[in-house]
Amino acid sequence: MGHLKQRTLITATERLRDQVAHALRAALISGELRPGEVYSAPQLAEDFGISATPVREAMLDLAREGLVEPVRNKGFRVTEVNERDLDQYTEIRTLIEVPTTGLVTRTAARADLEALRPVAEEIVRAARDHDLIGYLEADRRFHLTMLALSGNERLVETVGDLRKRSRLYGLTALDRRGELIPSAEEHLEILDLMLAGDAEGAERSMARHLGHVRSLWAKGADSAG
Structure with a gap:
């Protein structure tokens, strides 16, 4: 070792x-x-x-x-995470995070949404600086803080647990290819739509983002193999 x-x-x-x-x-x-x-x-x-x-x-x-x-x-x-596991984790996260994004867009105070911008920018900065751990930590804070604005603590715990179980493998190779940066920038797109009050657009953007994350998991696993 x-x-x-x-x-x-x-x-x-x-x-x-x-x-x-x-x-x-x-x-x-x-x-x-x-x-x-x-x-x-x-x-x-x-x-x-x-x-x-x-x-x-x-x-x-x-x-x-x-x-x-x-x-x-x-x-x-x-423990090893297989393709079936990743598909199921993505399905559950999509079922939770997409509608919750719409709910938070419609109900959260603008100041609370604005407070997410520094975190979204931190995600992008970490990806550009090749700070893998910083990237993942900022990504975790963005998603869980946004979900917490729904007021449902159990929902936040569930997604937090799924994130741990669906950890990413082989991210070093993805980072070298610059493939983390587009995923990082999607957080700013989601936030801009939420601030614009476009709940349906924010939901669609979150759904695309989670789909891209699933693709990164698969590529990361391939790179680690």
């Missing part, structure tokens, strides 16, 4: 377990931890320069999210 990129883990506001879990999710998303491979807590702890206990606890958190699965006496295997 290659060493994970060194990460800053110590802050005043997060438990070490939570910080390790966040770092491991980032490693899963970027492809540093590969689907089907088994990793032990002591191995990962050595990469982080910490004890194995918080790493093991973090891996158990990821197991509850379906991102890894325990392997007796060996560690944790990164």
Whole structure:
């Protein structure tokens, strides 16, 4: 196993377990931890320069999210996401996010929508700067913050969980080809339509965006293979 990129883990506001879990999710998303491979807590702890206990606890958190699965006496295997899984995740997200985009367009305060612009711009900037983790984090904040404007917390939790389970593989190759930038710019298009009060247009734009995201998943998986 290659060493994970060194990460800053110590802050005043997060438990070490939570910080390790966040770092491991980032490693899963970027492809540093590969689907089907088994990793032990002591191995990962050595990469982080910490004890194995918080790493093991973090891996158990990821197991509850379906991102890894325990392997007796060996560690944790990164779960593999197949095409059927991706199709189903996309279908569920479309059923939730498309109509909710229309609802939020019709009901949210303009100031709340305007507050999404810096996040949408951050997504584009991260894609152009080849900041993969920053791209994914800003993308997560845009979608979940927008959905939260519906007032339905369970809806936000559901989409957040789907995003974790449908993590992207092989994004480094996609980034090199510049294929993340068009997807990033779609967030600005969606937001502009919402601010214009065009609920139907915003729904159509969100549907196209989620379709493009599904295509990126497939390409990312191919690149990682």
